[in-house]
Amino acid sequence: MKTIALLGNPNSGKTSLFNLLTGANQQVGNWPGVTVERKSGYYKKERTICIQDLPGLYSLSPYSLDEQVARDYLTQTPPDVLINIIDATNLERSLYLTLQLMDFELPMVIALNMSDLLVSQGKTIDLDRLSYSLGIPVIATSALKNKGVDELIKTALTAPKAQPLDYDHRLESALVEIKKVAALNHRFDQIKLFEGDPFLLTKLSADQRTEINEIVRITEKLMNDEREAILVNERYDLIGQFIKLCVTIKNPATFNRT
Numbered sequence: 456m457k458t459i460a461l462l463g464n465p466n467s468g469k470t471s472l473f474n475l476l477t478g479a480n481q482q483v484g485n486w487p488g489v490t491v492e493r494k495s496g497y498y499k500k501e502r503t504i505c506i507q508d509l510p511g512l513y514s515l516s517p518y519s520l521d522e523q524v525a526r527d528y529l530t531q532t533p534p535d536v537l538i539n540i541i542d543a544t545n546l547e548r549s550l551y552l553t554l555q556l557m558d559f560e561l562p563m564v565i566a567l568n569m570s571d572l573l574v575s576q577g578k579t580i581d582l583d584r585l586s587y588s589l590g591i592p593v594i595a596t597s598a599l600k601n602k603g604v605d606e607l608i609k610t611a612l613t614a615p616k617a618q619p620l621d622y623d624h625r626l627e628s629a630l631v632e633i634k635k636v637a638a639l640n641h642r643f644d645q646i647k648l649f650e651g652d653p654f655l656l657t658k659l660s661a662d663q664r665t666e667i668n669e670i671v672r673i674t675e676k677l678m679n680d681e682r683e684a685i686l687v688n689e690r691y692d693l694i695g696q697f698i699k700l701c702v703t704i705k706n707p708a709t710f711n712r713t
């Protein structure tokens with residue numbers, strides 16, 4: 456039995472894809488202890504594959520119940536593979552969540568969904584370049600038109616573990632130091648501690664918190680910015696480079712005439 460989890464921003468097409476994959480055999484319940492809906496089902500073409508639908512996410516801060524459910528699931532009962540559903544018409548926002556999901560270092564494939572809408576927007580996304588930039592397989596899909604879905608599952612079953620991308624060396628050094636202090640193995644947790652995540656900080660001793668605050672204070676000084684902004688800027692810098700490399704937009708004037 457293999458478990459594949461579907462993750463993505465709200466309105467990326469998660470439910471549409473889940474319904475296509477599972478057909479009629481779905482179980483709906485709640486996540487333990489909370490009123491967030493939990494849906495799972497078997498892949499209709501292969502009953503040994505369990506598909507888990509997760510709540511739609513904008514990011515992975517601990518401030519909403521949906522985000523907390525997703526974080527707990529990814530760290531405590533990780534699936535075998537993540538299918539990260541990206542709205543091809545909203546690449547920047549989707550890649551922000553993607554960079555966060557990569558920090559869990561789980562096998563991942565990207566479904567570039569809504570790909571049927573790109574033509575009418577005069578946009579082309581180079582799948583090979585996007586895949587190469589992220590180190591993750593990318594499959595163009597349309598949950599609306601049932602395109603690319605079987606290839607997506609096939610690719611998911613052999614997907615490699617996501618390798619987090621390197622940020623500025625000063626930030627990377629701080630993350631190494633935080634790892635030594637907190638003894639937390641997930642890069643996701645190290646980054647969250649750097650950002651000052653209240654949920655994780657309460658799990659540490661007062662001494663550990665003091666040491667981490669000192670590491671952060673020095674890095675803020677070196678990078679001349681505040682802890683959360685440092686991460687936001689690092690992520691958007693990378694995303695900007697990827698978009699420049701992968702997205703082509705036809706000259707709008709030419710496009711309107713055709």
Ligand code: GDP
Binds near residue numbers: 599
């Ligand atoms: P969720 O919020 O991620 O669960 O997204 P939904 O599955 O509810 O989809 C949001 C909207 O996008 C719905 O109106 C879907 O019909 C539509 N949709 C989903 N996938 C596609 C797609 O690949 N192409 C197009 N054009 N529309 C899609």
Ligand code: K
Binds near residue numbers: 465466
């Ligand atoms: K929706």
Ligand code: MG
Binds near residue numbers: 469470471511
């Ligand atoms: Mg949904």
